[in-house]
Amino acid sequence: MLKRFLLLRGAEIIVLMALASVPLMVNNTYALGLLTLLAIYGILLIGLDVTVGYLGQVNLAQAAFLGLGAYAAGLSATMLGYGMMASLSISMLVGLVLGGLLAFPALRLDGPQFALATLSFSALSTTVLNEWEGLTSGAQGLSLSRPTWLGLSMDAQGFYWLCLLMLALVWMLMRNLLASQWGRAFEALRDSPIATDAMGVGTYRHKVAGFALGSSLGALAGGLYAFNFQYLQPQSFTYDLMVILLLGVVLGGRKSLWGAFFGACLIVLLPNLLSNKLLFELISAAGLLLAVVSGVRAWKSKSTQHFQILAPIVAMGILVVGGFMVENTENWRKAIFALMLFSVVVGLPDGVMGYIAKLLTRILRVPPADIAAAVSLDTVLPKRESDGQTLLELNDLQRYFGGVKAVDGISLKVRAGQVHGLIGPNGSGKSTAVNVISGLYAPSGGEIRLQGKRLPSGSLLKVARVGVARTFQNLQLFGELSALDNVMVALKGVYRTPLPLLLLGLARAEEQRAQGEALALLELVGLKAQARMAAKDLTYGSQRFLEIARALARKPALLILDEPAAGLAHPDVQVLITLIKTIHERGITIILIEHHMDVVSELCDVVTVLDGGKVIAEGVPDEVKRDAKVIKAYLGVVQDDAPSDAVDRKEAPAC
Ligand code: ADP
Ligand code: MG
Secondary structure, eight states: HHHHHHHHHHHHHHHHHHHHHHHOOOOOOHHHHHHHHHHHHHHHHHHHIIIISSSOOOOOHHHHHHHHHHHHHHHHHHHSSSHHHHHHHHHHHHHHHHHHHHHHTTTTTTTHHHHHHHHHHHHHHHHHHHOOOOOGGGGGOEEEEOOOBBBEEEEHHHHHHHHHHHHHHHHHHHHHHHSSSHHHHHHHHHOOOOHHTTSOOHHHHHHHHHHHHHHHHHHHHHHHHHHHHSEEEGGSSSHHHHHHHHHHHHHSSSSSSHEEEEHHHHHHHHHHHHHHHHHHHHHHHHHHHHHHHHHHHHHHTTSOOHHHHHHHHHHHHHHHHHHHHEEEEEEEGGHHHHHHHHHHHHOOOHHHHHHHHHHHHHHHTOOOOOOOOOHHHHHHOOOOOOOEEEEEEEEEEEETTTTTTEEEEEEEETTOOOOEEESSSSSHHHHHOOOOOTTSOOOOOOEETTTTEEEOOOOOOHHHHTTTEOEEEEEEEESSSSSSHHHHHHHOEEEEEEHHHHHHHHHHHHHHHHHHHHHHHHTTTGGGTTTTSSSGGEEEEHHHHHHHHHHTTTTTTTTEEEEEETTTHHHHHHHHHHHHHHHTTTTTTEEESOOOHHHHHHHEEEEEEEEEEEEEEEEEEHHHHHHHHHHHHHSSOOOTOOOHHHHHHHHOOOO
């Protein structure tokens, strides 16, 4: 643990110290200018990485926020006479407010629509900066002088140190934030917004907060940019820059502060890289070497498709050969960008720093982060005494999809402490019924009551918050998060540290507790050893169990399991049965949708049978199995001599 800490923090401190000491060793104005830009772009890309990397949205507005921040600071200093810190604070505030405002409508949109919304915002803001000549002097440009900081006037060197200090601060605060529940929530909503809401985390709130935060860092970088160049023009903040910024994040590596830093180095060095032929040849040769080395490794491990190995080598090869043939590399700028971007997107999905970090972790044998010891299950899921009263009540519940009456007037009562089976042939409305209960769909009619109170309708988040947890028939895990993080993100009643303390890294005790609880739940479902594995790399069966552990992290009063046995191998079904019994013993009420009648018979106290969106039978499993209507629904015909285990033997395919 100490080794890990020293290596990770050591690397940060060494790079920071090295950067800070450059002006003491070399007296070169040009180099100082580049380093200042490096610090500024570092902050800008850390902000952009929140939306692009963590939230997984294509954000084309970051260059606009750089511009808006730059003008906000510049105008505060020139027109209002504010000092450095006040002007920079105004920048951040402008980014935060405008970012939040843009996010509100834009984040209801997804994918390409979101990208278009941010693109429109960019166009709008550059037009305003251009046309509002009274304020910004338009295309003529705005000249300003660098304000004082704490009464001190700043020369280029002092300003560089200030930028570096800002980068270090942003780095530290963001490291703490992204390692906390906030970072997990950002990633969770990228992988499954539905499950994020269903786990009580709140997709929308976190999306808006993430976007506002990323934008305010962009605007802070803008403020520093303004005081660095002391001259602003709206056309500096247009699409060309935006493309380069995206290139920086993707090349450097998403979801990584080092990736953002590397991306910033690249952006700052690009003009030099292109104008200095020798440097270009060296770097493209290094790129080719990297492509070949990583290709050979991928080849050996047989984990990657041939295309993914060959394409970057070919692209980098073209770059090397092209470097010798072309007279002026600057004219080929866009082609060079394209080749670099293509190689990284195809060959190194985690970016250059992601790749290097993995390599170094292996070479230096960096131990994985420690996980706190599991707490006892009684602490996480204390036994509930159930009074056997009605916990959930559906009255004439309906849900129509166009003409399809998926749920057509279901009334039923689920008693506290019971395992209530919901069975019926495929398409009989089981999933729709629980989707309406859990708030994924609003009901078309009828009402749902939990402990006598009306359940919020049509909101996964609100329903989750009153104590209903669920799993999904089609898995909805947070694929890129580890198994442990999947459970931790859903944990209820643990995260209480206020944001300012959390930013300062003072949430360690809370994180430890969360890890201990999450690990106890992973142990319960038999996945303790896989705690560090990404959910997407688990076997299908393990993924099903992980969803149950994650739902239990909500410490729910009512747990809804939608076909948990679907696709499980026979031994796993036995494990599942034992697990559900254990959960039941803890006093958690369960609604179990299940096709396998043997599982239902073994586990359920009561069974409700649906067909065509209506309840056709209800009772203890053995009675229900013999019911003629049930046998007909399952087999499609009424057979007078149908054996009583007819339903047992009919296993409808899971959808
Ligand atoms: P079950 O879970 O019992 O197999 P479902 O609740 O998934 O059944 O489906 C019941 C009916 O509702 C089916 O006819 C299905 O096609 C329809 N249905 C379910 N979800 C939707 C939806 N989102 N849009 C349109 N029709 C749907
Ligand atoms: Mg279903």
